[in-house]
């Protein structure tokens with residue numbers, strides 16, 4: 003029996019560049035460093051790979067051995083056509099990518115430019131369903147703003163993937179980036195890229211790190227909200243990618259309660275923290291905690307809105323969530339919101355629903 | 359469908375998995391290093407991944423204590439190609455982390471060189 007198609011807006015798909023493919027997009031001397039000096043991105047993670055094919059689904063590796071996510075035709079067949087995606091948002095971010103680079107600002111900025119050009123040419127302009135993320139190297143903020151100005155107006159760029167660093171995103175350091183984002187109708191995406199979550203170090207086990215990714219998200223949300231970013235930039239939206247979603251009600255309750263006690267310290271807040279979240283923060287679902295229908299509905303109830311969650315598969319990674327199996331059954335109206343309409347309403351540059 | 363020859367024993371090497379059909383059902387046949395054969399539905403009970411792309415391997419066991427790994431099962435564990443959940447072939451395909459759950463399994467016997475699957 004043929005599978006029922008789901009017209010999904012998938013908020014986390016990883017395309018993958020290979021070093022040899024990005025070379026032609028790099029300016030000198032950075033091309034020289036990669037080609038002749040064999041630069042490769044530093045690797046940090048001290049653990050074994052999480053699953054049987056590294057961080058990928060074993061069945062997403064190409065038959066010719068190329069890495070998962072590196073070939074559009076294969077992705078179309080295995081994911082986009084198979085599920086019936088309406089749109090997919092590319093989030094890249096494995097090496098080589100500026101997202102997890104520290105130090106060597108020049109290389110990171112050159113890599114961001116090369117990556118964006120490669121992404122546009124090989125993905126965004128090759129499949130009308132695919133939309134992209136602007137990669138930047140924010141350790142050099144002014145170069146990052148230039149890069150946003152350079153590619154941010156591309157009609158298929160819908161967000162900026164802001165690298166995670168030790169300057170929290172509520173810091174005024176980032177304001178020029180948010181300004182550029184607003185100007186080009188780009189949202190801000192946070193996708194973990196190996197940020198240590200244990201006081202600047204790695205925990206002992208991968209399972210600890212992977213369990214605690216939402217804490218990295220929580221820190222950024224709290225920081226941006228109490229530092230007044232969302233009031234200063236009312237058009238800005240924050241997409242929290244790949245942390246699951248069951249921590250959201252906790253965070254809303256906690257911030258609201260703290261705000262009632264400590265408002266005097268952050269008097270610039272014009273709205274309750276939970277209201278700010280409901281209006282300007284969205285959360286992708288994967289890796290979905292395995293809830294029963296009753297638990298899931300109760301969680302939505304606790305959030306006070308069914309408009310925050312946006313389905314994501316994280317294809318082709320090992321912790322892929324199947325659109326058919328990851329969430330419990332739900333009413334068609336709610337399903338439509340989570341599987342497409344919430345993301346459509348969030349990203350201003352995604353087209354309206356086709357009436358056909 | 360009572361029983362069916364699904365392949366020859368020589369069609370798969372020790373440590374290999376092979377996809378086949380039992381009637382209309384897409385199944386996998388697994389051959390361990392000790393030449394035991396097992397058959398399961400080619401669909402993970404978690405989110406439906408194709409188990410034909412699994413890895414047959416060993417696993418760390420419950421006898422391990424913090425900081426001290428105990429490893430065995432040799433190649434008797436199926437690790438799913440997606441989330442890597444481990445299923446113990448020798449124990450009816452039960453999930454190591456949650457033995458209440460198990461893969462859909464079929465019986466297997468070998469006659470001459472034939473691998474025969476039955477209910």
Ligand code: FES
Pocket residue numbers: 402403404405406407438439440441442443
């Ligand atoms: S689909 Fe097999 S472990 Fe998730």
